[in-house]
Amino acid sequence: ETGVTQTPRHLVMGMTNKKSLKCEQHLGHNAMYWYKQSAKKPLELMFVYNFKEQTENNSVPSRFSPECPNSSHLFLHLHTLQPEDSALYLCASSYRQGGTGGELFFGEGSRLTVL
Amino acid sequence: DQQVKQNSPSLSVQEGRISILNCDYTNSMFDYFLWYKKYPAEGPTFLISISSIKDKNEDGRFTVFLNKSAKHLSLHIVPSQPGDSAVYFCAASGFSRGSTLGRLYFGRGTQLTVWP
Numbered sequence: 001e002t003g004v005t006q007t008p009r010h011l012v013m014g015m016t017n018k019k020s021l022k023c024e025q026h027l028g029h030n031a032m033y034w035y036k037q038s039a040k041k042p043l044e045l046m047f048v049y050n051f052k053e054q055t056e057n058n059s060v061p062s063r064f065s066p067e068c069p070n071s072s073h074l075f076l077h078l079h080t081l082q083p084e085d086s087a088l089y090l091c092a093s094s095y096r097q098g099g100t101g102g103e104l105f106f107g108e109g110s111r112l113t114v115l
Numbered sequence: 116d117q118q119v120k121q122n123s124p125s126l127s128v129q130e131g132r133i134s135i136l137n138c139d140y141t142n143s144m145f146d147y148f149l150w151y152k153k154y155p156a157e158g159p160t161f162l163i164s165i166s167s168i169k170d171k172n173e174d175g176r177f178t179v180f181l182n183k184s185a186k187h188l189s190l191h192i193v194p195s196q197p198g199d200s201a202v203y204f205c206a207a208s209g210f211s212r213g214s215t216l217g218r219l220y221f222g223r224g225t226q227l228t229v230w231p
Contacts, residue, residue, distance in 0.1 A: 004158070042117070043159075043204065043221040056218060090158050097218070102208055103149060104219060106158030 023091030
């Protein structure tokens with residue numbers, strides 16, 4: 001139990017499907033993040049939410065739509081994805097954004113395959 | 116533009132020996148540095164951190180060294196154990212909340228293999 005739970009762990013979807021990834025943290029953190037990990041690439045930050053407000057969108061295509069209804073939950077809505085979007089999507093949380101206390105606690109990831 | 120670089124994609128060490136993982140950064144505004152460990156099919160887990168006011172931080176078998184003038188940090192694992200075999204990511208951030216420095220910048224990772 002990492003304190004950050006992601007569902008589903010695996011997802012296969014067609015390019016016309018709409019699906020969502022869910023993340024929940026039980027650590028009392030105030031910041032939540034979506035990262036993408038593709039093969040042989042560094043972790044790519046996608047979105048940051050701090051106290052439910054989006055503070056960073058790292059030029060992510062609009063086919064990825066985040067939602068943060070409260071500090072404990074984060075969603076990533078997926079629509080008309082491309083095969084190159086297949087990757088491991090990692091959710092993370094931290095007590096604060098950046099600096100001491102900014103240590104990220106990651107979930108186990110959602111492995112997405114787009115056919 | 117990679118602001119955090121791990122130039123060695125892999126490292127192989129015999130059990131009981133020291134593992135030294137290296138990381139370089141380019142942004143002099145970074146002042147907080149972290150190491151994460153990742154096993155296959157799992158998310159990264161936080162291992163150890165160091166702020167720029169220190170040059171060394173130790174936690175059991177793990178020690179992180181920071182050389183600010185060289186913009187270089189290293190993670191030492193001693194003695195290395197087979198269970199340490201994983202990908203190690205170096206990350207850096209700044210204290211400026213609300214700025215892009217408040218986010219973590221990750222290196223590409225180094226695959227450590229510890230053999231018996």
